[in-house]
Amino acid sequence: MNKPLTPRFHGNGFIQVYMSPDVRLHIWSKDFPATRVQNARIHDHRFTFNSTVLIGTLRHEMFAVKTHHDGNADLWQQGTPGSKSSRLELIGPCLCSRIGATFYEAGTTYGYGNPGMFHDSSPDSDLAVTMMVKTSVVDGYRAQIVCLDQGSDIEHAFDNQPDEQDMREEVGRVMRLLI
Numbered sequence: 001m002n003k004p005l006t007p008r009f010h011g012n013g014f015i016q017v018y019m020s021p022d023v024r025l026h027i028w029s030k031d032f033p034a035t036r037v038q039n040a041r042i043h044d045h046r047f048t049f050n051s052t053v054l055i056g057t058l059r060h061e062m063f064a065v066k067t068h069h070d071g072n073a074d075l076w077q078q079g080t081p082g083s084k085s086s087r088l089e090l091i092g093p094c095l096c097s098r099i100g101a102t103f104y105e106a107g108t109t110y111g112y113g114n115p116g117m118f119h120d121s122s123p124d125s126d127l128a129v130t131m132m133v134k135t136s137v138v139d140g141y142r143a144q145i146v147c148l149d150q151g152s153d154i155e156h157a158f159d160n161q162p163d164e165q166d167m168r169e170e171v172g173r174v175m176r177l178l179i
């Protein structure tokens with residue numbers, strides 16, 4: 001974990017600030033667009049969480065995913081935690097279909113997560129801010145990621161980091177909006 005309050009950028013398009021090991025502030029800002037270019041945004045988690053939207057509107061899309069030899073996407077998983085390589089590993093082809101979407105507005109709290117619960121979150125406003133609290137963890141599970149561009153190598157979520165000072169200024173701007 002980064003030390004508390006150090007922002008880092010997730011390639012799916014949000015600044016992440018750890019308030020504690022189990023509590024994160026997520027900021028989707030139009031000034032920090034997503035950098036992952038391989039359509040590798042759909043994922044599951046090894047934990048469940050509750051998330052409260054503090055600013056803006058969040059688009060939450062849900063997907064059904066299963067491995068299949070004639071799939072329409074590639075399924076990857078996180079590397080073994082603590083191993084020398086924490087890079088992503090290809091599982092193989094999968095079928096991925098969109099189940100639907102829910103739009104969560106400021107003041108709303110929703111719960112999601114757990115292995116096999118695939119989703120993608122993106123802002124439906126110039127700025128969207130959430131506070132996410134982990135509620136349980138499945139030890140040993142390695143989170144999975146769907147890449148819609150079959151045959152592409154996907155980059156790690158944190159490979160491309162913007163200037164840290166720029167992120168700190170954006171976090172400060174959001175904090176001032178919240179108080």
Ligand SMILES: [Fe+2]
Binds near residue numbers: 044119
């Ligand atoms: Fe997620």
